[in-house]
Amino acid sequence: MSFPWAKNYEPKAPLMRWLDEKLPMPRLVYNAVGAGYPVPRNLNYFWNFGVLAGAALAIQIVTGIVLAMHFHSSAAGAFDSVNGTIMRDVNAGWFLRYAHANGASFFFIVVYIHIFRGLYYGSYKPPREMVWLLGVVIFLLMMATAFMGYVIVWGQMSFWGAQVITGFFSAIPGVGETIRVWLLGGYAPDDAALNRFFSLHYLLPFVIAGAIILHIWALHIPGSNNPTGVDVKGEQDTVPFHPYYTAKDGFGLLVYLALFSVVVFFFPDYLGHPDNYIPANPLSTPAHIVPEWYFWPFYAILRAFTSDFILPAKLWGVLAMFGSILLLFFLPWLDSSPIRSNTYRPKARIAFWVLVADVAILGYCGGSPASNTYIVLSQICAAYYFLHFLVILPMIARSERPTPLPNSITEAVLAKHGATAAAH
Amino acid sequence: MATDTVSNPGESPDHVSDPRRRDFLNIAAVAFPAVGGGVAVLVPLINQMSPSADVLAQSTTEIDLTKIQPGQGVITSFRKQPLFVRNLTPKEIAEADAVPVGSLRDPETLEQRTKDGKKNWLITLGVCTHLGCIPLGINEGDNRGKFGGYFCPCHGSQYDTAARIRQGPAPKNLAVPDYKFTSPTTVLVG
Numbered sequence A: 001m002s003f004p005w006a007k008n009y010e011p012k013a014p015l016m017r018w019l020d021e022k023l024p025m026p027r028l029v030y031n032a033v034g035a036g037y038p039v040p041r042n043l044n045y046f047w048n049f050g051v052l053a054g055a056a057l058a059i060q061i062v063t064g065i066v067l068a069m070h071f072h073s074s075a076a077g078a079f080d081s082v083n084g085t086i087m088r089d090v091n092a093g094w095f096l097r098y099a100h101a102n103g104a105s106f107f108f109i110v111v112y113i114h115i116f117r118g119l120y121y122g123s124y125k126p127p128r129e130m131v132w133l134l135g136v137v138i139f140l141l142m143m144a145t146a147f148m149g150y151v152i153v154w155g156q157m158s159f160w161g162a163q164v165i166t167g168f169f170s171a172i173p174g175v176g177e178t179i180r181v182w183l184l185g186g187y188a189p190d191d192a193a194l195n196r197f198f199s200l201h202y203l204l205p206f207v208i209a210g211a212i213i214l215h216i217w218a219l220h221i222p223g224s225n226n227p228t229g230v231d232v233k234g235e236q237d238t239v240p241f242h243p244y245y246t247a248k249d250g251f252g253l254l255v256y257l258a259l260f261s262v263v264v265f266f267f268p269d270y271l272g273h274p275d276n277y278i279p280a281n282p283l284s285t286p287a288h289i290v291p292e293w294y295f296w297p298f299y300a301i302l303r304a305f306t307s308d309f310i311l312p313a314k315l316w317g318v319l320a321m322f323g324s325i326l327l328l329f330f331l332p333w334l335d336s337s338p339i340r341s342n343t344y345r346p347k348a349r350i351a352f353w354v355l356v357a358d359v360a361i362l363g364y365c366g367g368s369p370a371s372n373t374y375i376v377l378s379q380i381c382a383a384y385y386f387l388h389f390l391v392i393l394p395m396i397a398r399s400e401r402p403t404p405l406p407n408s409i410t411e412a413v414l415a416k417h418g419a420t421a422a423a424h
Numbered sequence B: 001m002a003t004d005t006v007s008n009p010g011e012s013p014d015h016v017s018d019p020r021r022r023d024f025l026n027i028a029a030v031a032f033p034a035v036g037g038g039v040a041v042l043v044p045l046i047n048q049m050s051p052s053a054d055v056l057a058q059s060t061t062e063i064d065l066t067k068i069q070p071g072q073g074v075i076t077s078f079r080k081q082p083l084f085v086r087n088l089t090p091k092e093i094a095e096a097d098a099v100p101v102g103s104l105r106d107p108e109t110l111e112q113r114t115k116d117g118k119k120n121w122l123i124t125l126g127v128c129t130h131l132g133c134i135p136l137g138i139n140e141g142d143n144r145g146k147f148g149g150y151f152c153p154c155h156g157s158q159y160d161t162a163a164r165i166r167q168g169p170a171p172k173n174l175a176v177p178d179y180k181f182t183s184p185t186t187v188l189v190g
Helices: A014-022 A025-033 A045-068 A078-089 A093-120 A129-152 A156-171 A176-184 A191-220 A241-266 A293-303 A313-334 A346-366 A372-399 A409-423 B002-007 B009-047 B090-097
Strands: A038-040 A238-240 B061-064 B073-078 B081-087 B121-125 B148-152 B157-160 B165-167 B179-183 B186-189
Touching: A014 A025, A025 A191, A025 A241, A038 A241, A045 A093, A045 A191, A045 A241, A078 A093, A093 A129, A093 A241, A093 A293, A093 A346, A129 A156, A129 A191, A129 A293, A129 A313, A156 A176, A156 A191, A156 A313, A176 A191, A238 A241, A293 A313, A293 A346, A293 A372, A313 A372, A346 A372, B061 B073, B061 B081, B121 B186
Parallel strands: none
Antiparallel strands: A038 A238, B061 B186, B073 B081, B081 B121, B148 B157, B157 B165, B179 B186
């Protein structure tokens, strides 16, 4: 679906006309990212991050497929094939490995900005609930994929990460330990676990790609949200995706690739943990087990539970950690305010920035040792995280007086830039 | 169809019941093989993830106790997991016995956790029951925590001299695997 003023695809060359009749692929592309998709004229640079996430996934799939051609998926060979063969002997192997490892970090940076963009501008609200739900599904798939990718390198952090994460399942009352052994295919992470993680690490990115197609499909039915959060009223509010946003996204992509290159070429190990350059040793735990940075906030929530209360502390930690993500599925119904953009919601805007700070502090705690100060800080911040979504946001929606909304996107744009435009 | 039932009013009960019986047969005929086929496919697909025979075959470990002096501990491996073997001193045994069992999170006496007459040999998995890290305390000079047993620095679980959980997030005592003394100085685990 699209707006009535969307341009129709009209193939001119005979070959394109023939193709349009047999397999209308160019028509699909035209209607998705061409002039066939009218988009609000006021999108800011935060709207680049969807395309950047797609580019990040493409980089991961391409580098991942070729790395798999050199990877040995066995407990005896995995570490050496990554740190020996690929880094030293395979032509450009070092580049592909660093691009893949840092690509994961960049994928998460981009996706976190994309998620917070959605939170700030109310992109999760009707009529785009399905877009949000599919987004949360993609986020969960990304977390599973990133975790398994980190494990198969088979360094010390990989091994103990696998031990700890699969240890979550042993928190299930009664059958937990059986499930853990079943997941690992043994009593501790070993060949069986490594091989199944490798198999799934290769599979899931394609599942993510499928979920992204659904995510975009669901987005193109109501059309894109915009910084005012006001619905598109007419043709004057939109511009065709191509060339306007292909150009803007193209510029964003170049900036992204420049930053990515700086990290890949100059700081390739900055985002990783040095202990992962030690081969996995099942008989020695690192002094302080930490996941990759993008899991720190969730890890802090897991560690925030230290004493039993009806249920064992371990089960609480695991439930809260999964709950903190599953909670996002209910967000469209928890925040019932009819105003989408926080630009016009003074209280919700403050709550948003407090949440950003809260998640940042949780992240900092998750990356720090489990000493008392950080545990208490994570407890406060974990409590606030749940409070924000379950209490504060629903309450604000009821009590807040939004500032006046513009009548249309065009009116908002002219109010901002009209004076200068008239002067020229 | 409507005219059918109107023109043969006497037969209408049959007309109504016949399709229903047929529907039931159809559903049953499809459902049985579908469920059977589903189970036949799912069982191997799920069960393939259980430990394979070669993993299960590594399931016993023999330990020689002759060189472990009182107060010493060694770390060895059992089913690719760390195994703690500790020769407790009389003081450590007394400390473990002094704890009221009712006050423990996972109530067990040292007696229940060791073999008869071998109360000084404490053999447990070295796997923290919180999230599976290896606690400190088996090696000389390790931090043994507040209760003199084992200490997991990752999330702060503290175990006493009988390797029972005393403080922190771990829900259970360090697990005692199945083992037996094959001679006074040899233990077979598994």
